[in-house]
Amino acid sequence: MGVQQNTAVSGKKSNLRKLRKTVLSKTTYRGILAVIIFFICWEASSRLHFPIVGEIPPPSSVLKAMQKIVGDAGFWKSWLVSFKRVFSGFIVAQIIGIPLGLLMGINRIFRELMFPGIEILRPIPPLAWVPTAVIFWPTAEMSMTFVTFLGAFFTVVLNIIGGARSIDVRYLRAAYSLGSRRRDIFFRIVLPATLPSIFVGMAVGMGITWEVVVAAEMIASRSGLGFLTWQSYVAGNYPVIVIGMISIGVAGFLSSSLIRLIGNFFTPWRKVI
Amino acid sequence: MVDNGRKASDIKAANTGSSTGEMNFLSVSKSYGVGPLSQPVLEDCSFTIERGKLTVLIGPSGCGKTTIINILAGYENPDSGSVTLDGSPVQGPGKDRLVVFQETALFPWMTTYQNVIYGLKVRKEMSRKELESRAMDLLIKVGLLEFKDKYPTQLSGGMQRRAELIRALINNPKVMMMDEPFRGLDAMTRELMQEYYVRLFEENRGTNLFVTSEIEEAIFLSDRLLIMSNRPAKIRKTIEVNLPRPREFHMLTSLEYLNYKREALEILHEEAMKAFASGSKIAAVDFLEAYSERQASSEN
Numbered sequence A: 001m002g003v004q005q006n007t008a009v010s011g012k013k014s015n016l017r018k019l020r021k022t023v024l025s026k027t028t029y030r031g032i033l034a035v036i037i038f039f040i041c042w043e044a045s046s047r048l049h050f051p052i053v054g055e056i057p058p059p060s061s062v063l064k065a066m067q068k069i070v071g072d073a074g075f076w077k078s079w080l081v082s083f084k085r086v087f088s089g090f091i092v093a094q095i096i097g098i099p100l101g102l103l104m105g106i107n108r109i110f111r112e113l114m115f116p117g118i119e120i121l122r123p124i125p126p127l128a129w130v131p132t133a134v135i136f137w138p139t140a141e142m143s144m145t146f147v148t149f150l151g152a153f154f155t156v157v158l159n160i161i162g163g164a165r166s167i168d169v170r171y172l173r174a175a176y177s178l179g180s181r182r183r184d185i186f187f188r189i190v191l192p193a194t195l196p197s198i199f200v201g202m203a204v205g206m207g208i209t210w211e212v213v214v215a216a217e218m219i220a221s222r223s224g225l226g227f228l229t230w231q232s233y234v235a236g237n238y239p240v241i242v243i244g245m246i247s248i249g250v251a252g253f254l255s256s257s258l259i260r261l262i263g264n265f266f267t268p269w270r271k272v273i
Numbered sequence B: 001m002v003d004n005g006r007k008a009s010d011i012k013a014a015n016t017g018s019s020t021g022e023m024n025f026l027s028v029s030k031s032y033g034v035g036p037l038s039q040p041v042l043e044d045c046s047f048t049i050e051r052g053k054l055t056v057l058i059g060p061s062g063c064g065k066t067t068i069i070n071i072l073a074g075y076e077n078p079d080s081g082s083v084t085l086d087g088s089p090v091q092g093p094g095k096d097r098l099v100v101f102q103e104t105a106l107f108p109w110m111t112t113y114q115n116v117i118y119g120l121k122v123r124k125e126m127s128r129k130e131l132e133s134r135a136m137d138l139l140i141k142v143g144l145l146e147f148k149d150k151y152p153t154q155l156s157g158g159m160q161r162r163a164e165l166i167r168a169l170i171n172n173p174k175v176m177m178m179d180e181p182f183r184g185l186d187a188m189t190r191e192l193m194q195e196y197y198v199r200l201f202e203e204n205r206g207t208n209l210f211v212t213s214e215i216e217e218a219i220f221l222s223d224r225l226l227i228m229s230n231r232p233a234k235i236r237k238t239i240e241v242n243l244p245r246p247r248e249f250h251m252l253t254s255l256e257y258l259n260y261k262r263e264a265l266e267i268l269h270e271e272a273m274k275a276f277a278s279g280s281k282i283a284a285v286d287f288l289e290a291y292s293e294r295q296a297s298s299e300n
Helices: A008-023 A026-047 A059-070 A073-106 A108-121 A126-136 A140-165 A169-177 A182-220 A225-235 A238-264 B003-016 B063-071 B110-124 B128-141 B157-169 B187-204 B215-221 B250-253 B255-277 B281-299
Strands: B021-032 B039-049 B056-058 B080-085 B097-100 B175-179 B207-212 B224-227 B235-240
Touching: A026 A059, A059 A238, A059 B255, A073 A108, A073 A126, A073 A140, A073 A182, A073 A225, A073 A238, A126 A140, A126 A182, A140 A182, A169 A182, A182 A225, A182 A238, A182 B110, A225 A238, A238 B110, B021 B063, B021 B110, B039 B063, B039 B080, B039 B235, B056 B215, B063 B097, B063 B175, B097 B157, B110 B128, B110 B157, B128 B157, B157 B187, B187 B215, B187 B250, B207 B215, B215 B250, B215 B255, B235 B255
Parallel strands: B056 B207, B056 B224, B097 B175, B175 B207
Antiparallel strands: B021 B039, B021 B080, B224 B235
């Protein structure tokens, strides 16, 4: 096409050109077209009273409800409440799960002791824990945090065990030959080698935590995005259901992206996940 | 300056040859598996790695060369027999015997520089300044200075091998062991690496053990060539390679080289045929390769 130029200035220009090319490419046009068609069909199916699909509140009414709700402080409070629950459960899961996972990954005796217990509890879906949690935790918030904790905990532990156990033995051998002692092996080899698995566990755990929080709120809470969604159904305010769903999706996406960004920062030697 | 002084004494030591690093492998046997599934890999295998020399171990693939390295390095223990370094028995891994593995074992989460200084850092044997200057010297020597802050995944295969070489060399090990380190590199890079490596050896004259399945590489590099048998492995023959140093690639056309090659190939051919007969597929492939080389060289 053109001759490759090597100066810094034209390097920047060509990057801009590349970006413009990607953004305005056929792929992007097709994507945008598909989304527009989707919205048109959605709106049309409602106006034309299609069976089943037509019952879903159309984009127009959702937009109207959105305009109203954005000014409502209660809406943003729901966001805050759900985020708080997600992050508190998530962080406790990391605080307990990461050391536990590492210990189980590197110490066989510990692993053999703990693994059966974990494997028995793991199949119980966090949501099934909700009634029990509500009974024995003193406050409603603590029971919510407990349930979100469970969502992230098992994922984190299992990912870390997998990561720690699959460290290439040659790294360990090289490290021992070079004169490492036990704490060098742990802090300089095992930990960095397991870091990617830790972040994978976090990213997946974050997604699970959101699923759990929303459902838990629907069942056992009077606040948060899940509660908002359910309440709108009960009250017959159907467009807000859709807003609730979109909000949950966006919130989950933002949380996972944050984890991914943090993960990439701490593991600069890897290609972007 | 202190640096220059150290370099001068290194060169002096290089010319007189290393005074340590002799390893004795005596009647070593090793099997994998238990009971009826037990597979002997080494049986009554004995040899000496002479100090200050480049010993090359050659044999068909899968014949136990890596096991020998693992035992010498202390990663595995022999079932019977003894392994000594300068008279004392080997007891596990240590910085006196360092290995460069077949596939890169550079720590991916550390930069080249951090990898190279790793040994010195964890053993805390010298000040940060000394450590830094030593690392820089070696990085410059192998041409990796610009890449010192890159991660291993950002380096080419040849660069990774060079980085691993100096990660080991910086610790002044008594014995350097290389387990088919140039396997998988393209032919040109491989030749370049062979030259790099042999120059490094000829400068340092430390005790080196080099494992390969490539006959040309083996003869080009070695002072002593140990030819291995098939499983269970023993040393079939030791050839003293008396080509002059420094080695040059044009020596590969000399008569002496061709004689050595013929000698070695005869035995390798025999061993490969045995492997072929006993159903070992990998060794059979080497047999075919070695056989076609033999045809080629006999036509010359």
